Amino acid sequence: MKEYLKKHYPLGLSFWTPVLLMLGYFIYRGFYPFGSSSVLTVDLGQQYVDFFAYFRHTLLHSPSELFYSFSKALGGPMIGEAAYYLLSPFNLLFVFFPGKYLTAGCLLILLLKYGCAGYTFGRLLKNELKLNKWMIPALATSYALMGWMIANQLNMLWLDAPIFLPLIISALYRLLQKKRSLAYVLWLAAMMIINYYMAYMICLFLVLFFAWYQTAYFSGLKKFWSQLYLFISRSLLAVGISAFVLVPTYYSLVTSKGQYTEKSFQSHFEYAPLKMLSKFVIGAFNFEQMPKGFPNLFIGSLALIGVFLYFISLKIKWRPKLAAFLVSVFLWLSLCFEPLDLLWHGMQFPVWYPYRFSFIVSFWMIFLAALALKENQFRLKPHQALICLGIFTAGLSYVYFNSKSFDYVSKQVILFTALFNVLLLLVLTVKKTPLNQRLTPLVIFLLVCFEMLANTTYSLNNISYLTQAEFAGPTKVIAQDQKKLTQLDPGFYRTAQLYSRTKDDGLAHDLKTGSYFSSALEKSIPDFYGQLGQPDGDNYVGYYNGTLISDSLLDMKYLLQAKDKAELVLSSSAKVDLNVTSYRPDTKLYALRAQTAQTRIYQNPYAIGLGYSADKKLKQLKVLYDQPLTYQTNWLNAATGSANTTKYFYAANFNEVVFQNTKKQTNLTGAFFKKTDLAKPAQIIFKFTPETDDPYYLTLGASLDGDSATWYLGSKEYPYYKTFRHTVVLNPTVSGSDDEAVITAKFKKNSLWLENFVLYRMDRSLVEQKLKQLQKNSWQLTKATAHRLTGKIDITKSNQLFATTIPYSKGWQAKVDGKPVKTYKIQDTFVGFDIGQGKHQVTLTFTPPGLYLGIVLSLVSLVLVFTLDIRETKA
Known part of the structure; x- marks a missing residue:
């Protein structure tokens, strides 16, 4: 030794x-x-x-x-x-x-x-x-x-x-x-x-x-x-x-x-080399x-x-x-x-x-x-x-x-x-x-x-770190929700998360939350989220601002919502401070299925599934940025074969708008406001009382992110994800009472541009009718794993295609009644393919493109390497 x-x-x-x-x-x-x-x-x-x-x-x-x-x-x-x-x-x-x-x-x-x-x-x-x-x-x-x-x-x-x-x-x-x-x-x-x-x-x-x-x-x-x-x-x-x-x-x-590769650059020093x-x-x-x-x-x-x-x-x-x-x-x-x-x-x-x-x-x-x-x-x-x-x-x-x-x-x-x-x-x-x-x-x-x-x-010592409690606390709460969901429904579905620790909670806990953060995110996904009214960036997306339409079409069958802090006072075990990413009072439209000490689990009765029978109009659905509710309307109309003039969202007026330290303007959407006195704070207060039992949605343009204004709902700061580059959709209230809703925008800078700032009322009954129509002809999964999905579908009309909300990849192969069919991209994002009228069994199987070619090259190379090594050893 x-x-x-x-x-x-x-x-x-x-x-x-x-x-x-x-x-x-x-x-x-x-x-x-x-x-x-x-x-x-x-x-x-x-x-x-x-x-x-x-x-x-x-x-x-x-x-x-x-x-x-x-x-x-x-x-x-x-x-x-x-x-x-x-x-x-x-x-x-x-x-x-x-x-x-x-x-x-x-x-x-x-x-x-x-x-x-x-x-x-x-x-x-x-x-x-x-x-x-x-x-x-x-x-x-x-x-x-x-x-x-x-x-x-x-x-x-x-x-x-x-x-x-x-x-x-x-x-x-x-x-x-x-x-x-x-x-x-x-x-x-x-x-x-x-x-x-x-x-x-x-x-x-x-x-x-x-x-x-x-x-x-x-x-x-x-x-x-x-x-x-x-x-x-x-x-x-x-x-x-x-x-x-x-x-x-x-x-x-x-x-x-690869889609972000720089094709032009400047020949210059980026800083003084010394x-x-x-x-x-x-x-x-x-x-x-x-x-x-x-x-x-x-x-x-x-x-x-x-x-x-x-x-x-x-x-x-x-x-x-x-x-x-x-x-x-x-x-x-x-x-x-x-x-x-x-x-x-x-x-x-x-x-x-x-x-x-x-x-x-x-x-x-x-x-x-x-x-x-x-x-x-x-x-x-x-x-x-x-x-x-x-x-x-x-x-x-x-x-x-x-x-x-x-x-x-x-x-x-x-x-x-x-x-x-x-x-x-x-x-x-x-x-x-x-x-x-x-x-x-x-x-x-x-x-x-x-x-x-x-x-x-x-x-x-110059860097701050998360405490163990800040990691372990939310991790435990999410794990409890995941366990509850598995007991409640062992099927295959997506789950919207209205609180989070990170955007990758779904990945860490096998929850399929629709949110994600990665350097290798396919470009088509943030592009789609940008149209839908969700926060997006080159390497992240967050599914936080859903509507009844987007929840259902994307098969967000369950929603996880954190309880208010006022409710948690009654529970001595509820000590975790959860990060609320979205305020969704429209969850009242869904069924409360389970609770934990800190969260509630709601079920969306209109979730359609990963695949459904859609009108062939869906092939012609165009890209549409910064008009998320129009895009959702067009998607639902195209899928159901409804007339292009069918509307689900109607602009609603505020009952009263109060301007403090800024000049009054009649037209709010697209208006540009400046502080009257630069040394004093400025804010605009918007008031309205819901007139129907429909949910209301508010759109905010990219200029209204967290850097430009602080938003309040009543006396509390409005919880929403504050970084976005396209117009997003918020849900300030859902009717059910005659209470007045008060939204306040407090200036963070000397000016404020109300880009795409519009309040909408959803025609709930019509939306539910259309979603039920799609549900009748949805794909009923019988077997589901991460790479293979099998189920039955009944196609009742002749002008239909099989539409999915599975992101398109050349790795997906489709079979209808055991016979291969050619897939194509719909909505610039998802897998779709043609299908005939009648009852069918549909199977989708994923194989990473290039995997078999790579394996063959690896095996050949290994044989060559060890053959060379034997020769070199004998030499």
């Missing part, structure tokens, strides 16, 4: 040092299970943790949902999401962390990823660069806790890339030096399978690294061509092995992220750096000294030095020059978290540092130390005198940075004695640990 530890302690420390340092910080911050806080913040709390819950549920209960899920908005392919969010082998550990314990699972996996990043980089240093003893864990800790890792701790899905990059580079060395292919192909293929997005960045870097390697170790054209062939062919084999994921993911991206210097200071990170900041480049003083030493040391030959300089210039330009920045991000500007590839720049710097420190035996000559000191002084002076431009920089962190700079320079220049030779590596290692921990502490 003693001999084993003596031989392997550098790699052991490379793993355990980052783990223990981060564990100490997590305990200090009180992250669950060590306290009342959690590691959840920003996207980790609002998106990723729900994907992890979905992944756990899918593995344990419904594996086919890895291919397709109806909890993805209205339904959609999941293989693209899995390839981006979920295929890390670390995620398998979530199986052991149900419900509220997911946060503990996140913390454990983060610790393991920090440790594994240190370990794999340590292996590269030991096996390929031949470093030894304390220098391995020192540089490995610099790598594992570099600024990029700390800043992107909340982006757990990206942290596999720094783990696999050293393995791939190490295997590339063996490929080029020993002509052994297996490790390189398998590690690169694994990265492509785990996260294609980060793998793309690594592939770009491999081209640069290969160019540097060939320049540094060039020994003739014959060998160059041989190694170029090996590099290209084995890289392509890696792509081939991962084809079973990459090919169907490509088909998915074509309809989602500002990057501020990111080498301890603690150079805060919340404001997330949406739009500078690259995260902190690597610690030791690594920076090594980078400078690489270019000033005479022991390193000019050829590798020149190649390294050119690669470094390219990487530096990539961090600030727009065309290159776009190239690294797949020709799409990142939404938040800019310069995501900067982990590669940090790897490159620490790699060069390791080469330089090894060649110079971890010792600086006085003139080299002075050069480094001069560079540090110049850089910190720039940051100090421009500190007002960097809100994450203070005099204290500049002083700490300078202190570590000087201490490490002193240790590296100390005179060699037998005692110093033994102590210097240990002192360097300890200084690196303290510096990287200081950066971690200052950086992450």
Whole structure:
């Protein structure tokens, strides 16, 4: 054991040092299970943790949902999401962390990823660069806790890339030096399978690294061509092995992220490049750096000294030095020059978290540092130390005198940075004695640990986190509702959620809520929601503002509504503060089916189902933005074959409008109001009394979002989702009493534009009549899974088509009475197909497009790789 530890302690420390340092910080911050806080913040709390819950549920209960899920908005392919969010082998550990314990699972996996990043980089240093003893864990800790890792701790899905990059580079060395292919192909293929997005960045870097390697170790054209062939062919084999994921993911991206690819860009610097210097200071990170900041480049003083030493040391030959300089210039330009920045991000500007590839720049710097420190035996000559000191002084002076431009920089962190700079320079220049030779590596290692921990502490202390209660409380309430619903109705249906923790609650709890947040959301879905009057964005949709028509046509069979806080006072167990996303008094039209301590479950008696017999007029339904109630009218008319003149919504007048600190206007819709006195608050009060027993709806144009006005219903703030880019529909009241409804718009700015501001009354009886007509000829499911739906339908007229509210994908195959029929897209969104009159059994089956082609390519590539490995072993 003693001999084993003596031989392997550098790699052991490379793993355990980052783990223990981060564990100490997590305990200090009180992250669950060590306290009342959690590691959840920003996207980790609002998106990723729900994907992890979905992944756990899918593995344990419904594996086919890895291919397709109806909890993805209205339904959609999941293989693209899995390839981006979920295929890390670390995620398998979530199986052991149900419900509220997911946060503990996140913390454990983060610790393991920090440790594994240190370990794999340590292996590269030991096996390929031949470093030894304390220098391995020192540089490995610099790598594992570099600024990029700390800043992107909340982006757990990206942290596999720094783990696999050293393995791939190490295997590339063996490929080029020993002509052994297996490790390189398998590690690169694994990265492509785990996260294609980060793998793309690594592939770009491999081209640069290969160019540097060939320049540094060039020994003739014959060998160059041989190694170029090996590099290209084995890289392509890696792509081939991962084809079973990459090919169907490509088909998915074509309809989602691929539609946002930038086709034009400007050739300019995105900011003054010298500002990057501020990111080498301890603690150079805060919340404001997330949406739009500078690259995260902190690597610690030791690594920076090594980078400078690489270019000033005479022991390193000019050829590798020149190649390294050119690669470094390219990487530096990539961090600030727009065309290159776009190239690294797949020709799409990142939404938040800019310069995501900067982990590669940090790897490159620490790699060069390791080469330089090894060649110079971890010792600086006085003139080299002075050069480094001069560079540090110049850089910190720039940051100090421009500190007002960097809100994450203070005099204290500049002083700490300078202190570590000087201490490490002193240790590296100390005179060699037998005692110093033994102590210097240990002192360097300890200084690196303290510096990287200081950066971690200052950086992450700038970020706020969800408490464990804020995650666990709503999670428990949603799980209770899901359990109640399953007991109430085990069938296949959608459920509107009028409260939420996140937009991905449905995904996390298998609820099919119609809301969703993902980077790989198909573009047609937010486009459809924009027409329907629901909040939408490039990567999210929220089904919060339903009407009787949209609820029924989209098969929102149940609605989950949070009880008023006044009701919860009576219940000692009701302590969870739920986020109400929508006020829907029209739930009074539905049947109350169940209750929990905090919620009510209503059933919509008019829900039509996922498929129904519709008039062929539905094929001609046109796209219509910013007129959501007109679009819903047109949809119901087209589906039922009703005359185009049939109306379900009628404009209603306000009884009284009160203008305070703004001029009175007669026509409200489209009116533009300004404050009369800019120093005083302004508001408009709208009053009306319902005259019939019909529900009323209010439309708000995009200019009336939460940034322009605060809306009140009576004396309470109106609960609605306040971010939207198209006109949305609200439901301020439903009749049943003679109470006056009062809506107030309080200006947030000096002006207010009442864009598409109209109050409507719905003709409830006519809507119910039309919905019952569709219900009679709806698809009655007999078997339903995530990828296969079978049911019966009775088509009573000859001019009908089979319409669904299943989002269109080439992966859906339809059969009528066992015979295949051709599907097409209706409403620019859904699956539809022709069907004859009579009673039919209809089956829809989903297979991810490209899956079988990908599997064949993967199998062929695997056979080739192992055949080559056998030949290389015998050679």
